[in-house]
Amino acid sequence: MNIRQLKYFIAVAEELNIGRAAARLNVSQPPVTRQIQQIEEQLKAQLFIRNPRGVELTRAGEIFLHEARNIVGLLDQVGTRVLRASKGDLGRLDVGIFGSAIVGLIPGIIHDFKQRYPNVHVMLHAMDKISQLEALRNRSLDIGFNRLVEDQAGIRIEEIAREEILAVVASERAWPERITLEELALEPLILFPASRTAGFVDTVIDLFRNNDFKPNVGQIVGDAFTGMALVASGFGNCLVPESMTSVTMPGVTFRRLAVDHPVTVDLSCIYREDDSAPIVQNFLNVARNWASRRFNTDNTTAE
Incomplete structure (x- = not known):
């Protein structure tokens, strides 16, 4: 059984008429009839009672309609969630911080990111510099914040x-x-x-x-x-x-x-060079925006 069969069944069950269901699906009537017959054969159950005006659902048909709607709805939801995840709008982001990082610039960056991407679950981890680098390499961490990080193979350091x-x-x-x-x-x-x-x-x-x-x-x-x-x-x-x-x-x-x-002293964002995940890139864009605003503010103050 496939998603097309389920959608054909739902259309017939809601229209209670194969002709109207076919028109709604923008197909001819025979394919709809064949799909309904195949479903009944697979389930070994009668889902519709035919009558002169169209069809009506059997008890088995009513139960199957409920389940078919749930399945189609779930598949549609999965598609939406996958699309959002592919854009970095959904998922989990693990961020490493250290002592003094919980004040100043970083809370503002994280708050801004959560406002823009409310469906992303941000997990904060208090970790020293070495622990952050180890966690980035074993992919248990996505982003780290730290100071005075020396050049590391495979790690990007962005002040x-x-x-x-x-x-x-x-x-x-x-x-x-x-x-x-x-x-x-x-x-x-x-x-x-x-x-x-x-x-x-x-x-x-x-x-x-x-x-x-x-x-x-x-x-x-x-x-x-x-x-x-x-x-x-x-x-x-x-x-x-x-x-x-x-x-x-x-x-x-x-x-x-x-x-x-x-x-x-610097405050830098560290992450894997090969990490192109949209959720990470979205976070970096927010951080860069904050950095740019701070830089412009500092220059204005200096003038």
Whole structure:
């Protein structure tokens, strides 16, 4: 039994007349009659009672009509869902994020994507850099967000933002509007994240060393939130990407560094080079749009 037979049967059952059903299907009457006969032969059941005015459904025909409509409806739905999936409007997207990524630009990107593609199920996974790269390679992750990712075979690294690095200091003390690295080097420095690879910790240490200061490393913690909490508790100071200014935490304040040029760190989107899935491309387009808007805003502010 095929979908054409089911559609022929439904037309006859709804019109209760083979001639009208044939006209509705835009075919001649004999093919419709043959298809109905074949269905009855396959089911070994009479589906219609013929009468002078047309046909009427038997009890078996009524049951089969209900099932035929369900089958045709399901097939139509499958076709629609497959088409939407082929356009990236339906499916699941696994996105890897890290500590400070849950504030700033990335939540806006994800929210915008969910608004545009409400039928895509976005799953977020808190993962460090190495875990994201491993998950991309074994295809358990579609997109990752991270900083300071070195070139990787088969992995595309696309910068979507560059953030200024700021100092986080205890608000109970009087601090100048801009803090020198020399001032920061005199006190314990809290670094993050504890990582299996080069990253933000190394960027901060290099910043001091390149300016001929030796950082007084107090401790290295897992993420920016923990680092800021330790600053509030009097354990020292830390440096963070500018996106962390959106976090309200009692006991801390943010200050710019007194350097000739702002020190920045990237925020990049990482994904497989060979991943042409529409759902991934749609997400990247949203991310690129946000990156473009941020770039234009930053340029306007700079002017």
